[in-house]
Amino acid sequence: MRNYRVTVKDDQKHIVKGHIKLGGTNPKGEEIGFTNYFMEKDGEPFFGICGEFHYARYDERYWEDEIIKIKMGGVNIIATYIFWNLHEEVEGIFDWSGNKNLRRFIELCGKHQVYSMIRIGPFDHGEIRNGGMPDWLFGRPFEVRSNDEGYLFYTRRMYNEIGTQVKGLLYKEGGPIIGTQIENEHNHSSAQWALTVGINDMWLNSGSDGNSHMLKLKEIALEAGIDTPIYTCTGWGGATTPVPDMLPLWGGYAYWPWIYYEEGRLEGMNEHPATPEYIFRDKHNNKIPKSYNFEPQYAPEDYPYACCEMGGGMVQFYKYRFAFPYRSVPAMTVMKVAEGCNLIGYYMYHGGSNPRGKVNPFTNDLATPKISYDFNAMIGEFGQVRESYQRTKLQHYFFSTFQKQFSLTKTILPGDTSQMDPYDVDTLRYAVRSSAGSGYLFLNNFQDHVENYDLCDFNVSIELPEETIVIPSQGELTLGRDSFAILPFNFNLDGMKLKYATAQLITRIEEDGEAYYFFFVPEGMKGTYVMESKDIISATIDKGSIEQLDGNTIIKVAEEEDSLIHLVSESGQKVAIYTMTDEQSLTFWKVNMQGRDRVILTNANLLVSEGDLRLESTDQEMVTLSVFPDFDASFTSISGGELLEITENNVFKTYRLKAPEKEIHFNLKRINNDKFTLDFELDAFHGIKEALLRIHYTGDIGYAFIDGELINDNFCNHTTWEIGLKAFEHRLIEQGLYVYVSSIRKGKVLNSNTTMAGWKETTKESIVDIGSVSLVPVYEIKITI
DSSP states (O other), X not given: OEEEEEEOSOOOOOOOBSSSOOOEEOTTSOEEEEBSSOEEETTEEEOEEEEEOOGGGSOXXXXXXXXXXXXXXXXXEEEEEOOHHHHOSBTTBOOXXXXXXXXXXXXXXXXXXXXXXXXXXXXXXTTBGGGGOOGGGGGSSSOSSSOOHHHHHHHHHHHHHHHHHHTTXXXXXXXXXXXXXXXXSTTTOOOBOGGGTTTTOOBOOOOOSHHHHHHHHHHHHHHTTOOOSEEEEEOGGGOOOOTTTSEEEEEEOSOOGGGGGOOSTTTTOOSOOOOGGGSOOOSSOTTSOOBTXXXXXXXXXXXXXXXXXXXXXXXOBTTBOOOOOTTHHHHHHHHHHHXXXXXXXXXXXXXXXXXXXXXXXXXXXXXXXXXXXXXXOSBOTTSOBOHHHHHHHHHHHHHHHTHHHHTTOEEEOSSOOTTOOTTOOSSOEEEEEEETTEEEEEEEOOOTTSOOOOEEEEEEEEEOSSOEEEESSSSOEEEOTTOEEEEEEEEEETTXXXXXXXXXXXXXXXXXXXXXXXXXXXXXXXXXXXXXXXXXXXXXXXXXXXXXXXXXXXXXXXXXXXXXXEEEETTOOEEEEEEEOHHHHTTEEEEEETTEEEEEEESSEEXXXXXXXXXXXXXXXXXXXXXXXXXXXXXXXXXXXXXXXXXXXXXXXEEXXXXXXXXXXXXXXXXXXXXXXXXXXXXXXXTOSEEEEEEEEESSEEEEEETTEEEEEEEOOSSOEEEEOGGGHHHHHHHOEEEEEOOEEETOEEEOOSTTOOOEXXXXXXXXXXXXXXXXXXXXXXXXX
């Protein structure tokens, strides 16, 4: 058995505040502020969880449901880019209507008690045309992204427009907008001027005038009325970071499609390299002033380590078609939080579609699909929920529930990790966050672009000043391939000391004088709780075993099923521990309904708002809803389905429901191996929330059209191409759908063998084939309580 060790000599933070020029108060007297370690709300640690969702890339009819879905994932801040070129595509004519209605989007965030961060540019990037700059700026005699007065004139006009749109929605006015990002990757990143591509491929200025430009933009934003408690900037790659006036935000991506466009360095490269993103580091330590993807122009301990672009997915680029592993996202969360991050941010959290322009029909970055911006995000282009959503949700509940204690913990590494090889997947990767001898052991067995294996037969010794905790003290650990874990040690379980658990904590609620803690067992592990016996007068378990050893109560839960432990302390405090398997945990939700916290287990997507509970289910008309504690009143009404039965066990009351089964009728006509059409009956989309068209194909690019208009596209990477059709239902019934797949052309040669400029392409081999085509219903059952 292999033993890993980490020594915790000093886990006390030196927390200070007042030196960061950020913060503010709303009309209710609520206050946002910062220490050098974390964000504060009303003087208490607040763990920010930010998810990016671009309003302009989504049909405004469905914004509200998707905002609710994001909130249900444990997100408490929604960030959104304001793309200049979508709002002022034609110079001097601003459009804030339809899916460009920023004001309505922010109002919906406020309605559902989610904070918002507006990323106002002027340069955004975001894989959109010109990085968000209008085309007509190219035709002006000044340098963009600089203090040139010509450029600042137009920037001021745009900021004034934004200020008008958000007036009354700022935090100081009682609104949800708590933060503003100025520019993006200034002095680090750029984008192509789309007008020039194909001729000489000119790029925008990557940024001039450094801090003075960023501070000038902030000054202009304030003049425009964009006055928020927080101003941020992106910090990586040597970008301009004017502290203390702005909080630099960091991030990390493990999938880099852009590298396949570099010349020279990666000439002839066939494989993406394994990245160092999944090696633990300490990003809040003055003794380690710089590390991989983190080179701050300030002392790390002076400002919180916070993120805005943790890879919640990645967009497909034409030259790199990857199948995105959804477990990479919660693994990234484990890494960033272990490194000291107390404000996490995902890009993207929710995918979307590029809107059509008025002057330029396609608004995409030219390396990416013209329409699709699914981004492999936790919530997809058409509202699909992925495994990354289900797993990060559990992490978010934990961070929020225990934010006051967790934010005080300090990163401790087992040693110098700077020279670790990302290709070494045989050595456990681990770190600790600890405060006053209590904390969490972080484990990681995920590495991008490498085949991972189960890590078996190991334990970890945490050497504290007063004791050494060995996890596990009996037996050994296994961590499944592509898995990760956050294990508590010396955790205060309502007055009883949990020495350690080989199970991951999710949340805590109270019911009838008893504190209920919810855990799950990470893949590969056996769930064990080791408690100090002196605190306990009674311990029982329904499925598992309990033994006394060396002053500890050792509780082992049954494998492959849930279990319930009841503990009673000497003071009479009652504690229950409910443990799930890794698979069961994916059905876990925490909600606040009827004024109290509840836990719900369901195989559907759960949307809760204003007393209504909705169950969104893909291709499954049967849905179960297990609730603890049960609702305080019976169902007032059920629409979109019927209640079949109610059952109870020792924790949950379970409702079994059924939506009317729907078969979506369509007529498929295959024209040849690269084309087909679909025609739909009048009631094809009636009675369902969404219809997902699933296409399995081989080729280069898939294109979907309605009456000649491109509505979606897909770079073939041999995964299923999904298109949500509900938004187009009336047009589809009238005009049908046409799908074309372009071929992979091997041995392509362009010939010009005529004096009349006649070009002709020849290929040695053309590969294209459309396989199965199916339509899958998405049901929604609405329950009013």
